[in-house]
Amino acid sequence: xxxxxxxxxxxxxxxxxxxxxxxxxxxxxxxxxxxxxxxxxxxxxxxxxxxxxxxxxxxxxxxxxxxxxxxxxxxxxxxxxxxxxxxxxxxxxxxxxxxxxxxxxxxxxxxxxxxxxxxxxxxxxxxxxxxxxxxxxxxxxxxxxxxxxxxxxxxxxxxxxxxxxxxxxxxxxxxxxxxxxxxxxxxxxxxxxxxxxxxxxxxxxxxxxxxxxxxxxxxxxxxx
Amino acid sequence: xxxxxxxxxxxxxxxxxxxxxxxxxxxxxxxxxxxxxxxxxxxxxxxxxxxxxxxxxxxxxxxxxxxxxxxxxxxxxxxxxxxxxxxxxxxxxxxxxxxxxxxxxxxxxxxxxx
Numbered sequence: 273x274x275x276x277x278x279x280x281x282x283x284x285x286x287x288x289x290x291x292x293x294x295x296x297x298x299x300x301x302x303x304x305x306x307x308x309x310x311x312x313x314x315x316x317x318x319x320x321x322x323x324x325x326x327x328x329x330x331x332x333x334x335x336x337x338x339x340x341x342x343x344x345x346x347x348x349x350x351x352x353x354x355x356x357x358x359x360x361x362x363x364x365x366x367x368x369x370x371x372x373x374x375x376x377x378x379x380x381x382x383x384x385x386x387x388x389x390x391x392x393x394x395x396x397x398x399x400x401x402x403x404x405x406x407x408x409x410x411x412x413x414x415x416x417x418x419x420x421x422x423x424x425x426x427x428x429x430x431x432x433x434x435x436x437x438x439x440x441x442x443x444x445x446x447x448x449x450x451x452x453x454x455x456x457x458x459x460x461x462x463x464x465x466x467x468x469x470x471x472x473x474x475x476x477x478x479x480x481x482x483x484x485x486x487x488x489x490x491x492x493x494x495x496x
Numbered sequence: 497x498x499x500x501x502x503x504x505x506x507x508x509x510x511x512x513x514x515x516x517x518x519x520x521x522x523x524x525x526x527x528x529x530x531x532x533x534x535x536x537x538x539x540x541x542x543x544x545x546x547x548x549x550x551x552x553x554x555x556x557x558x559x560x561x562x563x564x565x566x567x568x569x570x571x572x573x574x575x576x577x578x579x580x581x582x583x584x585x586x587x588x589x590x591x592x593x594x595x596x597x598x599x600x601x602x603x604x605x606x607x608x609x610x
Contacts, residue, residue: 281564316561319522324565326607
């Protein structure tokens, strides 16, 4: 899932400076699971903003709505008859959701309340760890299911580098060396031959906004 | 024991402090309460194992939120005692009342009267 972290309160407050009526839009999928931007977090942030603005003698009227997903048109539709009542929209979705919200209501300022952080896993309630950088060329098949792009500090494809230190990374003793982990995993699976296979690195410089249209589908009419 | 405790304290009963939510505490201050404190069982003695530990973490979280907003974090506190410690309950009630009196009234109160 996509993991996000709420922006510092001062930054959010500063973004809303000058607006008197704001709709806080939560997202009920990834950011709700990571306890950052769901219905509950919308309620808490609104309470904070309400109190802070009153203390500044500059009250703000805040609306609250949490839709299933902000990265889906069918759910954004629920906002169509609501946004006109507000000066601006505050979004607690990930960067994709915030942009899709802004795209649907181009005449309204759409402001982010969270920093999108990573694609990660749920280790426990409230504990998330990064696992994927969505590089578009997955190498997990020959690295024993451990991503060197994400888990190695240098993101090296053909490691380890000279900084590997008895299983740890040179950046910190608590940071495992991804390539040491890959070696261990491949050894268990008796697939160590894979570690010496040379893999060309990803052409990061050629990165551009990516689009995926599954076979049998096409872009909806009216979209660019 | 029929002990007296400050009459300005309003008790809201919950089955376990684990039920106390961030919004219960934050909402009380938002609605004009001068302070709010959670009284839970002793740590390590929770019938539900960690209800009071979670409550403490939520109280700590709300204290941080209050600082962010610009209010005194000490308007929200957590106390622990056993059900047999009525005298301690009174002592904590008096301590919290003195703490709130030192802080003064909640500046948000005027907004709730409007």
